Amino acid sequence: MAEFWVNMGPQHPMTHGLWNLRIKVDGETIIDAEPIIGYLHRGVEKISEVREFQKVIVLTDRLCYVSSITWSHAYCLAVEELMGIEIPERGKYLRVISLEIQRIASHLMWLAAFGADIGLLTMLLYALRERELFLDLIEIMAGLRLNSNYTRVGGVRNDVPADFEKSCQRVIAHFLKKLDEYQDLMENSKTFLMRTQGIGKLSKEDAINWGVTGPNLRGSGADVDLRRTIPYEVYDQIDWEPAIEKDCDCYARSIVRMREMRESCRIVLDALKKMPPGPYRMKPPRRAEGEAFRVTEDSRGEALFYVAADGDDRPYRVKIRSPIFCTLAAVPQMMRGHKVADVVSIMGSIDICVGEIDK
Amino acid sequence: MSGSLLTPNLVGLCRSLTEILLGIVKAIFDALSLPGVGSWFVSPGVVVFFTYLIATLVMVMWAALVNLLSVMWVERKLYSRIQDRRGIMLGVPWPWSKKYKRGMTNLGWGFLQNIADGVKLLQKENITPASADKLLFHAAPAIIVSSTIMVFAVLPFSENFYYTKVALGVLFVLAALSLGPFAIILAGYSSNNKYTLIGGLRAAAMMLSYEIPLILCVVAVVLLSGTLDPFQMVAVQERPLMGTIVPSWNVFSPPQMLGFVIFFIALVAELERIPFDIPEADAELVEGWTTEYGGMRFGFLFGFKWLRAFAGAGLLVILYLGGWNGPVFATVSVLGYPIPILPQEFWFLLKTYLVVMVIIWISWSIPRVRADQVLKIGWNRLIPLALLTILGAAVFKTMGWF
């Protein structure tokens, strides 16, 4: 059969946003693939250069609406490093709690999209139903559901209400029960295993060389969780285990995310228990000079903010390292030799978020 | 004792209806002192013509409106329930109820939603792609619709509720259903779109490989019951099984149990339901071979998929589940006619809808299988097992065990 290019996108159910994956197929077999991105480029890095340090958070929130707190937090860390300030202990704990709640919400969004991708539309409804609960928790914390603008340079925006711990415990107890159900729905389904096992192999060495990070790297068997490798905030004082799978395929990546949700629940509960009283925010200086960078474990991988300043109250240059942007480079290698239907399994298991790719 | 609601049969009923109607027409013309025109209307040829016209209309309406709408409604309600939501709820209160003045409500059963969707599709523009092969692009939906309606020409709903009685009815249904793949591949090619092309190719590959086990299973059933006539096939299944009160439905006989499972899987594949819906996999091929169709043409393709599901389920019920056999046949006499309380049509529709619901249940709870895996299942598993079924049926037939 003749070889021809098929555009998967920009308007396509698989893409989860606005990007285009051109695949070259021979009948059903993929010979080559080429991601085409940039449809959603908003110039966040350029706009940041004319906004004050604190006001950039509004932009970093919108890098990825699915996990806005983690992105703002990465930016805040970098700016705090630049200014040389240390935030109060309670602020750190509040950040960890909000980060993990956001991570669960983001992973649930992934679960929903992954289910819909491989044809299990019911999963979409189930996962979004549970995501609501975590969005509600974020709303209780921050006042907003999606672009919460919660972490600030110097701490967090506000303290949590008095009964927050109780609502967290209730939501998590309910969620863990449901999570068992979802794992049942996926892991015990022969069809699901057929679609994911052995698909999209990416060995550990390849993954590191291609710059793949986060759950995708842990699915390839690398023991890299930046929350543990390069601890920030108070992750080194909290009791948790990174999730690592050795199979290197779509199945391993999905299991890593499932297990990460459990670990995030554990972190939230533990952090709530260990959270000290005290101030949650400090006043940062207005101006800064020099350059600084910090890496954090975003829900999709390694997020790096490099901030340079020239003594003004605005950053001179903000550079965002988006994990999925780098992972996309490895996509053609993962796809070659698989079938057209595997495109959705592979892209679904990577967890695409176009907002952060295109910046 | 005939347990059917219709006596003597559909065409007979339509004939009496036609005679009454034409009698009224004749009376009108007689009153207008045009007796020649009036008597032409009751001449045998005209009566037969109008009888079959009305019978066709009734059958098409019954199949394509009543059952299509209710199958769609069942599907939408059921999968909404599986997904923990209520599904379509748009409703209009009865004119005599107090809520009628408030108009449409969101707390209804939602049965009218499908009609609303159909009206919406009718209002939409029928877009034909500029570079499409116009003739084939227009012919493909017509082939699908007509071949699906053809099924109902011979598919009996009870002993008396049928359009025609054909001795080769089962073969006819299979033949009509087998025209679908050709129309799908035509639609896939003529749209001049890569998604539809891949979808059409997948459809062709899949249907070719799944029609074989389907027909092989039917061969096993035919071997045991010794007929291709759906009526006799059901009659064979009526007698009790080995002296018990359980009826001897084909599904209870050992070789046919396997055949039932294979037939069911092949049917799900033939109907493009989710574990095997690779020709129109919406996540990878947008909508597969239906991508370029719009308006009511898409509505036809989409709706007649359900009608095919209904017809396939009906065939399954006739072949394996004892057709219209039901346990209770209490009758009440109304104006001298014996009217059964639970007529054969009830049992047939109950079984058919149960089969449809199982298909829906499966398709909303497991992911889609990949194209090459589908073919692998078909050729490596189902066909050998179907051949085994035929072997088993032949052994049972020769030994006279069943």
Added chain:
Amino acid sequence: MFLVFSAVEIVGAILTVTSKKLVRAAFWLLITLITISGIYILLRAEFVALIQILVYAGAVPVLLLFGIMLTRKKMLEESETSEAK
């Protein structure tokens, strides 16, 4: 009735061999085969007619189209040129 069927059949057969596009030829072949099964019904050979539809009309053109699509490259190149790089 026979005349109608045979007329359609002859027209379909002629169009089958004269049409330039192979897929259209397959479509006309389908028409021809179905009308042949109609003639079988006129001859009171229902079984043969139904087998004709099942095998010849249902499966053979599909196989034919399948073969065409798997072997012909030109069909796809047409769409390739129209696509914007």
Added chain:
Amino acid sequence: MGVEEQVLARLKERFPKLLLESASVRPGVGRIKIDRKDLVEICFYLKEELGYEHLSCISAVDWKDRYECVYHFTRYSDGSMFQVNAIIPHDDPHIESLCKFWRSATYPERESYDLMGIVFDHQPDLRRILLPPDYRFFPLRKDFPQEVDRQYISRRKLKTGGA
């Protein structure tokens, strides 16, 4: 002596003349400043001898008198990071590509070319990535017009080209 100081000491020993500036940022993180011509040599040493296996990020900065390409490397075994600032003259924005050592350099280098206009020599696939292929400007350069006082660009300014 922290990890980063050991690394810096080894680098100083190996390349005594090439390091223009070297500092320890925080525990586990070191930083050096080099000229663009020494980049490949030093990065190869970092990868093969010092085990910095992960090229995390490539950021290009326009300091008006010079460009700087900032490379961040990670060593996963102990979580130490290393920052290399390569100085590029403003009138000749060329630098050697790192694609042959890290395939992960491909996309960030394309992005830096796209937004900042730094040409990576020997890059196999140096094209625009985020912006359209026919775009003529490099928007992250400091001479690209941008409203500083207001947060949006007015319609009139767009029409007159920022005048």
